[in-house]
Amino acid sequence: MADEVVLLDYWASMFGMRARVALAEKGVKYEYREEDLRNKIKSQLLLQMNPVHKKIPVLIHNGKPVCESLIIVQYIDEVWRDKAPLLPSESEPYQKAHSRFWADFIDKKLYDACSKIWSTKGEEREAAKKDFIEILKQLEGQLGDKPYFEGEKFGFLDIALITFYCWFHAFETCGNFSIEAECPKLIAWAKRCMQRESVSRSLADEKKVYELVLGVQKMLGVE
Amino acid sequence: MATEDVVLLDCWASPYCMRVKIALEEKGIKYEERAEDLFGGKSELLLTSNPVYAKVPVLLHKGKPLCESSIIVGYIEETWASPPLLPSCPYARSQAKFWVDYVDKKLFDAGGNIWRTKGEAQEVAIKDFIEVLKQLEKVLGDKDFFGGDSFGFVDIITIAITSWFLAFEKFGNFKVEDHTPKLSAWINRCMQRKTVAKVIPDPEKIYEVVINLKKMMGME
Numbered sequence: 419m420a421d422e423v424v425l426l427d428y429w430a431s432m433f434g435m436r437a438r439v440a441l442a443e444k445g446v447k448y449e450y451r452e453e454d455l456r457n458k459i460k461s462q463l464l465l466q467m468n469p470v471h472k473k474i475p476v477l478i479h480n481g482k483p484v485c486e487s488l489i490i491v492q493y494i495d496e497v498w499r500d501k502a503p504l505l506p507s508e509s510e511p512y513q514k515a516h517s518r519f520w521a522d523f524i525d526k527k528l529y530d531a532c533s534k535i536w537s538t539k540g541e542e543r544e545a546a547k548k549d550f551i552e553i554l555k556q557l558e559g560q561l562g563d564k565p566y567f568e569g570e571k572f573g574f575l576d577i578a579l580i581t582f583y584c585w586f587h588a589f590e591t592c593g594n595f596s597i598e599a600e601c602p603k604l605i606a607w608a609k610r611c612m613q614r615e616s617v618s619r620s621l622a623d624e625k626k627v628y629e630l631v632l633g634v635q636k637m638l639g640v641e
Numbered sequence: 642m643a644t645e646d647v648v649l650l651d652c653w654a655s656p657y658c659m660r661v662k663i664a665l666e667e668k669g670i671k672y673e674e675r676a677e678d679l680f681g682g683k684s685e686l687l688l689t690s691n692p693v694y695a696k697v698p699v700l701l702h703k704g705k706p707l708c709e710s711s712i713i714v715g716y717i718e719e720t721w722a723s724p725p726l727l728p729s730c731p732y733a734r735s736q737a738k739f740w741v742d743y744v745d746k747k748l749f750d751a752g753g754n755i756w757r758t759k760g761e762a763q764e765v766a767i768k769d770f771i772e773v774l775k776q777l778e779k780v781l782g783d784k785d786f787f788g789g790d791s792f793g794f795v796d797i798i799t800i801a802i803t804s805w806f807l808a809f810e811k812f813g814n815f816k817v818e819d820h821t822p823k824l825s826a827w828i829n830r831c832m833q834r835k836t837v838a839k840v841i842p843d844p845e846k847i848y849e850v851v852i853n854l855k856k857m858m859g860m861e
Binding site: 482489515518523556 | 693702705707708709712713715716719720731732734735736738739742743776
C-alpha cells in the first residue's frame with residue numbers, strides 16, 4: 419500500500435519548514451496543504467487533526483496526525499529510516515540527547531527573541547536584538563569548527579535551526595543590524611545548508627517573508 | 642556498574658528531579674544523589690554542568706552532563722533498554738512524545754498559577770488547571786496507564802507533578818478527585834509501584850515547601 423502523506427502548513431512558518439526539509443531529505447512524496455493563517459482561518463481538517471493546539475505543522479500519515487515540528491521530524495526519521503538518518507544512530511544516546519537539548523533550547527528561546535525584533539520599537543527592540551544575538555552566539559559556540567552541528571553530516575539540529583535563516587533578512591532590516599557581522603561562522607553554516615536542495619526548496623523566499631513582516635507591522639501599528 | 646558512574650544533581654521537592662529518579666529506579670540503575678541548595682547557593686558542579694539554565698536535574702553519566710528532565714528520561718530509556726518505557730512503533734512513540742510535551746508545557750505552570758494568585762485570578766487558574774487534567778484523563782481513557790498495560794514514559798513525566806497536587810488543592814480549595822476521578826485512580830495505581838513510592842515525597846511536605854515559597858516571595 420502506498421503511503422499517504424499530507425502536511426498541513428503555512429508557507430512562512432519556520433516550524434512547518436522543518437517538516438518540509440525532513441521529508442525532502444528522505445525523498446518522501448507528500449501533499450502540501452496551505453492553511454490561511456494570515457487571515458486567521460483554520461481548516462476543519464486542522465482543527466480535527468490538532469484539536470489540542472490547533473497549530474501547524476501537522477503531518478498526516480495514512481490518516482493519522484503527528485503534531486509539534488520536532489516530534490514530526492523525529493517521526494519522519496524513524497519511519498523512513500533507510501535514507502539520510504537525521505539523528506545519530508542507536509549507539510549514540512549521548513549525542514542524541516545533546517541534539518535534542520539544543521533543539522529544545524531553540525524552541526524555548528529563539529522564536530520569542532526574534533519576534534520581538536520586528537513587533538516592538540525603541541528600547542524593547544534593542545533589548546530583543548541583544549537577546550537574539552546572544553542566543554545565536556551560544557548556538558555558534560556549539561557549532562564550533564564543524565561543518566554541521568552533529569559533525570560531518572547534516573542532521574536534526576541543523577534542521578531545527580536552518581529554517582529560521584529565511585527570516586534573518588527581515589530581522590536585519592527591521593533591526594538595522596548585520597547577523598553575519600556578529601556570527602560569521604553561523605552564517606557560513608547556513609549558506610552551506612542552503613546548498614542542499616532539501617533546504618533551498620523548503621525555505622521561504624526571504625524577500626516575501628520581509629513583505630509579510632511589513633504587512634503585520636502595519637496591522638500592529640509598529641514600524 | 643559503579644554508582645559513581647551515575648550522579649544526579651537533585652532537589653527532593655522538584656518534580657523534574659523526581660521524574661529522573663523514577664526512570665532510574667524503573668531501569669534498576671544505581672545512582673548517587675547530590676542535593677543542591679537552590680536558594681542557598683548552587684554548586685560549582687551544577688553551574689559548570691548546566692551553564693545554559695543552571696537548573697536541576699542534571700544527570701552525570703561517566704562525567705558527561707545531561708540536562709532537561711524529559712530529555713534525561715529519553716536518554717535513560719535509550720541507554721538502558723530494559724524495561725522499555727516507550728513503545729517500539731514510531732506512531733505510538735510520536736503520540737507519547739506529544740503528551741510528554743503537553744504535560745511539560747501546561748501542567749506544572751497551571752498548578753503554580755493556583756497558589757500564586759487570589760480571588761478571580763485564582764478561579765481562572767483553577768479552571769485552567771482542571772481543563773488540563775480533563776484533557777489528560779481523556780487521553781488515559783480506560784487504560785491502566787498512559788502507556789497502556791505497562792507504566793511508561795508519559796506516566797513517569799506526569800506522576801512526578803502529582804506530588805504537588807495536594808498543595809494546589811489546599812490553596813485552591815478544591816479536590817482533583819471531584820473533577821477527574823479516573824485520573825485520581827491512575828495516581829493511586831502509580832503510587833503502588835515501588836519505584837514511584839520510593840521517590841515521591843509526602844505531599845504534606847510539598848505543601849510546606851509552597852508555604853515557604855510564598856513567604857519568600859512576599860505573598861501571604
